[in-house]
Amino acid sequence: MGGKNMAAVTYSANPVEVFVTSREETATSVAGKNAVFSVRDLNLWYGEDHALKNINLELKENEITAIIGPSGCGKSTFIKTLNRMVELIPSVRIGGNILYRGKDILAKSYKVEDLRTRVGMVFQKPNPFPKSIYENIAYGPKIHGIRNKKILDEIVEKSLRGAAIWDEVKERLHENAYGLSGGQQQRLCIARCLAIEPDVILMDEPTSALDPISTLKVEELVQELKKDFSIVIVTHNMQQAARISDKTAFFLSGEVIEFDRTKKIFSSPADKRTEDYITGRFG
């Protein structure tokens, strides 16, 4: 753990400085955990609107990174850039590099389908397909070519167990997923994401549409998933970030103001703006 602590560097809002420190961190992290994503000088525009400005971040294996910040600060945009879902919006332009396991995913030659198979996503609103619970989970494996019924059965059970929802749905696998409660639907969506056995799971405010009890269940699940996956979670809820994440990045107006261990951010933030935000003075 010592290496990890040392690797945690306080980021300043100055892009140049951030870039330098992130390089240093790459060097020190060799002894610690591997970087999953290295974001370098990422800039993104929606038309004329400069939504992400010089983002530099290192996201580590088997860690939960929370992205916090007020509405419109670019946190959702950022997470959607990591699996290039942001490209579904017309008029998006992206500059800089995002290295996923050492390869630039923004390069033309990088197949976006390949990326999204390795980097799964759970969305803000539960979005199961209007199909049965079974078909929802089997969808991913099927599109990637698994046809064997027995293997699909196993994947469905494993994924539903992984998302801690197996016991609730095992008797009704062939019923429509829309019959589930909102919280169950969201865990189903997490299970659906697990079914493609990703490396990283991106979660875009996964509990914002859920009640407190469902939220708690999803949070516990996220903690559990950390053992096998690297997780990036956007959240509006600062307590949630403090409860579940290892690292926290604070976004403001498209910039990373501070990126550090969650404990550090919430106990002694380096930047005044971070402090103002987490103490509830704005946002």
Place this chain on the structure above:
Amino acid sequence: MHYMNHTQVQKRMSTRLLKNYLAKLLFLLSTLFGLVVLAALIYRVVTQGVHWIDLDFLINRLSTDPKKAGILGAIAGTLWLMAVVAPITLIIGVGTAIYLEEYAKKGRFQRFIQINISNLSGVPSIVFGLLGLTVFVRGMELGAVILAGGLTMSLLVLPIVVVAAQEAICAVPQFLREASYGMGATKWQTILNIVIPAALPGILTGVILALSRAVGETAPLVVLGIPALLIPLPDGLFDKFTVLPLQIYYWTLDSALVAEYANLAGASIIVLLVILFLMNSLAILIRNKFQRRH
């Protein structure tokens, strides 16, 4: 300082309420007007034709003797016509809709096509008849056969299917597409497995409504030279045929010669109306059954 003078308000109250009531009455009468006209129409047709409908009328072939005449030929022709129009409009119409909604970049080209589809659905049906006559009947030398009629009718109703399918595809929530793309699905996999199944009820509704338009349409087939006095039944795409509206049209024309033809026309109208009513009911049924899915 008060702006509201409540005595004044009180005074105007009865006038306001009277206007309120008159407005309601006006709209009720507008609605009733349509209903009354429809009722009169149906009453006239039914009293004239209903006694002429029996099993023989449905299964007999055409005859110059009103007592023996039946509409089996026209019904068979109508079914053949549907058999041609349904697959063509489904494939081309849905293909066009998918291209416009899922592939085409929103821009000048897409807008140009869109405007043309709207224009096309406003073109009088007789113009489509002339097109069919030039291209299919004479150009391709098909003659006034089922295939030529079906192709002409397909062109006529294609815009209906395209627009309905576009609306259905557009109504598929974006979050379903995102969920699919988010798992590494390609665009085609997403369209095939997610978009089309979710849009299918809307698409089918559009196809059925388009078919019922094709079944009821007369003018283009008159231009193509589809005969009414046709004794043999069609049994292939390259056979001559007739359809219910044409049968009605010619019987009505000839009712000056043989008075009973008017009754036969009335009876045929009832059959046609029942068919159209059933088709529209099916469309509504499909729509309602799948409406509450998302």
